[in-house]
Amino acid sequence: METNDPGKGVSPEEARELLNLAKGEESATKNPQLSWWFFIVQAVALAMIFIAQVFPAPFSSGVAILGILVALILGIRNVFYRRGYGVVGLDGDAAFPYLLIMLVLAGIPAVLAIGFEEWWLWLVAGVLAGLVTLEMGRRYRKATGNA
Numbered sequence: 001m002e003t004n005d006p007g008k009g010v011s012p013e014e015a016r017e018l019l020n021l022a023k024g025e026e027s028a029t030k031n032p033q034l035s036w037w038f039f040i041v042q043a044v045a046l047a048m049i050f051i052a053q054v055f056p057a058p059f060s061s062g063v064a065i066l067g068i069l070v071a072l073i074l075g076i077r078n079v080f081y082r083r084g085y086g087v088v089g090l091d092g093d094a095a096f097p098y099l100l101i102m103l104v105l106a107g108i109p110a111v112l113a114i115g116f117e118e119w120w121l122w123l124v125a126g127v128l129a130g131l132v133t134l135e136m137g138r139r140y141r142k143a144t145g146n147a
Contacts, residue, residue: 032078033144034137036141038074038078039134040134042075042133043130045067048066048126050110050122051123051126053119101136102133
């Protein structure tokens with residue numbers, strides 16, 4: 001933006017205008033619009049990783065790897081890569097509650113499934129991972145205005 005007088009600095013009005021422009025650009029790129037299909041596929045992929053542990057080793061490993069790849073590729077492609085901007089970092093403040101809840105609700109049953117060798121706890125972990133992801137998606141879409 002050009003100033004009216006090259007000898008002077010930016011006027012308070014121009015500074016406010018520039019700050020508003022920068023804030024608008026930041027909010028436009030900070031939280032991308034994500035459709036429901038993104039959260040549904042993520043929920044299925046994450047649930048699949050846990051539920052696959054009920055099955056024998058070669059199959060469960062393959063399904064878990066597939067689930068991890070789907071979740072990673074989908075997340076990178078839709079959340080971290082921004083057209084015209086490149087790759088952006090994780091918004092830790094926004095992601096932390098989801099990660100903490102996921103760790104507690106899906107992680108504890110998974111640890112108990114390993115510790116007590118109770119296969120059905122993998123099902124609990126998988127269902128909870130899927131439900132937590134869908135709830136996070138609902139909240140995200142509501143917060144970004146595309147609910």
